[in-house]
């Protein structure tokens with residue numbers, strides 16, 4: 001075993017704090033990565049506080065990992081020592097089910113091994129995430145990262161980026177589409193960047209007028225304040241797609257009413273309580289309410305390559321790991337544009 005250190009939550013009630021722990025030795029197909037940066041995702045906090053249930057402690061959060069390869073197993077073919085690499089939300093899956101064979105490991109029917117708060121495929125060895133010095137991952141779940149972009153701003157692409165890129169690609173959002181984004185946070189700002197890059201007409205829907213300037217700066221073409229009834233009326237039946245990134249309770253029926261016939265509302269945020277959907281919201285206009293979870297490994301690599309070619313990065317605020325608990329409080333208040341990223345040299 002390899003001795004290492006990180007920041008961990010010991011229970012749902014505790015802050016994350018320094019913790020010494022052990023990683024597995026590098027096996028023949030494994031890559032050891034010295035972590036340089038790790039993004040802070042809102043789901044880190046949900047899981048630390050056990051808001052989704054079933055949390056596993058001690059928990060080392062973090063699934064937006066960028067680092068350099070420091071060791072490789074004898075049979076590793078895709079990576080060399082010194083290369084810049086990334087690890088996202090998953091570190092393994094069964095590799096055999098219908099979804100895994102299609103490169104949709106996130107929908108592995110047996111359940112993928114998530115990067116933290118999860119178990120390896122042996123279903124008993126806990127996984128520990130990126131708030132740590134190093135990580136050991138099977139090469140099939142390690143991604144190539146270009147040296148071209150500022151790497152701290154690449155880290156959030158591994159979760160916030162792929163979570164919005166994947167549905168936009170799946171539904172083939174492009175030039176002929178009018179798309180709305182709900183919620184301007186880590187996910188929302190990437191949804192705006194990608195859909196603008198794909199050629200869609202992009203509208204930000206928000207409850208806060210203060211978001212207008214920010215949304216336009218990111219490239220959004222229009223802004224609608226959802227408390228302004230007259231403006232909302234003007235966009236009834238207007239959109240082909242809505243990307244809904246909100247993880248607080250909200251009225252799905254309102255947004256469904258803004259879709260054209262055959263329009264699709266795609267949920268990527270998870271509110272803590274079940275929503276009420278009026279059947280008429282869907283029937284009138286043959287509309288769909290859909291969801292999407294991160295993206296598979298091949299598509300995550302495609303997204304990273306696309307970002308390198310098109311200069312797409314996340315807006316980040318780099319922090320010292322000692323400030324991580326404070327960063328959670330600020331994130332809850334929406335006081336970050338748009339992603340905190342931990343500089344792991346401070347660990």
Ligand SMILES: [Zn+2]
Nearest residue numbers: 041043159160
């Ligand atoms: Zn995440």
Ligand SMILES: [Zn+2]
Nearest residue numbers: 094097100108
């Ligand atoms: Zn599978």
